[in-house]
Amino acid sequence: MENPGHFSVEINRLAPSRDESADGPVLTPEAVEIWAASEAGQPDDEAVRPNVQGGRERGLILHKLLEEVLTGETPDDAGALSERARALIGEIGRPVMADPSQGLSPDELAGCVVRTLALPEIAELRPTLVPELAVYAAVDVDGVEQATVGIADATSFDNAGRPTVVIDWKSDVEPTAETLNLYRAQVLAYLDMTGTDRGLIVFVTTGQVIAVTPTPAPMAV
Known part of the structure; x- marks a missing residue:
């Protein structure tokens, strides 16, 4: 007999931001049930496209480096x-490669992090x-609790401890328009979940920054 004291919870997880890929939906339904009580423009087509080999491992390392700099584990030089x-x-x-077009280059990865931290939008918030x-x-x-969970790469807080800016680091070398729309939707979900006023998609390879604003609140009737 079903226990009436339990209820079903459906979980959605935000798509990982470490992948240099736009495959899959923004909100990925988990095949599991548990029992429990701004509009921004497209990147400039004339922007410099670096000769860098992208990939999941490169994205993971860049995210890790940025995380360690913000926690103070790794110096920012x-x-x-x-x-x-x-x-x-x-x-x-x-393998460690000297040429970033051939694989993972420590100097190229370090340069991405240094340039990202020097971006005016990031330096101000750091x-x-x-x-x-x-x-x-x-x-x-409809009687089913739908829970959405995710991890924001970096969040700025004001003096009262309220989140004011959510940042999503992206390591893509040449993001497509479809990928940009996916990223905007992902950051928008973060904003709506946290009540944050502003989001930034930061492409650490090219230095492009795209602002995202939260969903407008419905007007009272």
């Missing part, structure tokens, strides 16, 4: 970042940034 990148490349069993913020929202749909 190019030499320390390059050394740390070299160690991370070794940890995942990939003292208030907290990496890897877990976000969660739940809504009742």
